Amino acid sequence: MAVDVKRSVRAGPRQAHSGRLQRRTTSTAYGFLLPNLLGFLIFTFFPVLAALLISFSHWDLLRPPEWAGLANYRRLVDDATFHRVLRNTFVYVLGTVPAQMVLALLVAMALNARIPGRLFFRAAYFMPVVASTVAVALVWRWIFHADFGLLNSVLFMLGVDDPPSWLQSTRWALPAIIIMSIWQQIGFSMVLFLAGLQSVPAHLYEAAKIDGASSWHRFVHITIPMLSSTTFFVLVISIINSFQVFDQAFIMTEGGPANATNTLVFNIYRYAFQFFQMGYAAAMAWVLFAIIFVVTVVQFRYQRQWVHYD
């Protein structure tokens, strides 16, 4: 009892003091968050809500919107181009994300070792990330040239008599864009993996070595689990970015030939800003949002089974 009183007497003023401090700290924190939050509300949250409303209307920007109910969504069901575009986008995501992540991890491990010139190589692998996609796409257009391109010249030297005509072929244009995107995105994932690798404590490897674990076992039982939180982050970000692919289709192929490289965002852009069909474009944008949302939720749901935080 006495102890309690003593404690409360001592705690009283301190608690009041720390409460005030905490309030001040909290309001300072909110103060710092405010500009970003306002930006998010004004430029992201409300437009996204507005887009949802627009998706239930016919709107050409110039005349007032007309309520359309579910007409835009119903139109999506029968739109063969939209189905093609959905398929292309999924193929693109499946084609780029896993390959890009595996290659990025391999590069990160190579550049984590003490090899000569590793700073140069790190910069070189990161360069495509900061280079403008427009410039990159122009160079790759040349690499993919059917007759005189670098890629087909190499293939020809290797004995391939009839190499694909890449961007000119409905079958090879999308793979060509996937190849370019993998090359372009490796750098970003690599930097994250490098950071992850460097935070793996060296004593784990030493202990494993003493126990006689082979380098493969060290990779599977130490590196992979210790990197799992990095891997999870890279996976989520890469998938979201890949679903939003636009520049490549816009610059390299304009979605052609015959819609072979048309993607969701490129199609949304065309309907919104070339055909002035804001309602239909907004409906497609919401489908894209729903896909990304579901995929991301599923990833967070299942992360517990393979991601370790410590």
Added chain:
Amino acid sequence: MNKLLIRIALALTLIGALIGASAQTTITWSFWGDPGELPPNYEVIEAFHAAQDEVRIEVQHAPWGAYFDRILTQMAGGTAPDVMFLNNIPSYAARGVLAPLDELIERDGFDTEAYHPGLLEIFSYEGQVYGFARDNDTNVLYYNQDLFDEAGMAYPTDAWRWDDIRAAAQALTVRDERGRATQYGLALEKNRYPQWVYQNQGSVFDDPLEPTEFMMDEPEAVAAIQFIADMILVDGSVPSFDAMAQLGSTTELFSTGRVAMVMTNAARIPTFMDADFAWDVAPLPAGPDGTRANTLGGAGYVMSATSEHPEAAWTFLQFLAGPEGQSIFAGTGVAVPASFADPEVAATFVNACPETVSCEVFISETERGRLAPMFPDWREIESTIVVPHLDLIYTGEMSAEDALAQMGAEVRRFMAASQ
């Protein structure tokens, strides 16, 4: 002391500006264009300012890529420029953002006789005129005389038909030891398929402005598209359109001597004048039965429906579209003036053209022009249905007959759904 003087000077300028403004109406004129294309626009403004005192022109310029987003936003906000340079007129007229001109034309007796009737039509919607074309995007056949001489071949003439150009293109294609073309015979622009269809007596629609029937799957159009595809796929004398994204445009290919002939418009003349070989222009070849045709289409001037100064805008529009304004653009020699039926305007164009070039060909080819499709839904139909099917033909995955039959079915379904 100095500061005081500056303030007084500023105040006086302001007062002067206010007085000036009260006596004059200032209107905005918007246009796109690369720096090289702009001087005639400013020349027109200068001439207009010199000709009268009531109306002053303020310029709103944006490059092609940024122009339409901006105009659209302004239209949506009711603050569009009073006079605009624009294309695809029916799609804007249908949305009520352009001022109809019939009444004004009649009231002031503005002379539209000099305009090709087709060019007036593409600036009309539901029978009402909404503007005037500045020029026509006429395609002619440019040919590299040096390459023809080297091959010992006669230059193209107006007697040429499709078979002649096909044979010439094959003869002028040069290949390396692996069979890759290092020089092509002929380069084309992807969106110019209507002129081939017309030369074969076909049509894209029964009526290019108020279509009821799609006609690209009829035998005449099928044969025309297959003819283009054969030159690309069978002869290899024409680069495929997707390859040109990498090789370069018709302009780049021709001016670097990598192709012997191109079909393109008058805007290329200055670039080609810098080339280090001799060249000239000839009419487009006639179809198999001798039918000659070209296409009509181009951008021009319209007035905003929400202009606060419609009378001032109309005064300026008449100047732009009248003989004076047209002569200034014709005088650049790089755009076939829309009112070329006015002999003076036509002569200004031909005289401004370099002496070595047979520029009268541009006029005679424009006279043969037929309208390309132009109605509100056309842009969507062309990019979502027509172009993807043409791609399948040009990549050799489908015959023209099969792809155009499919295209026809889809266009009909689209048109039935949008009614």
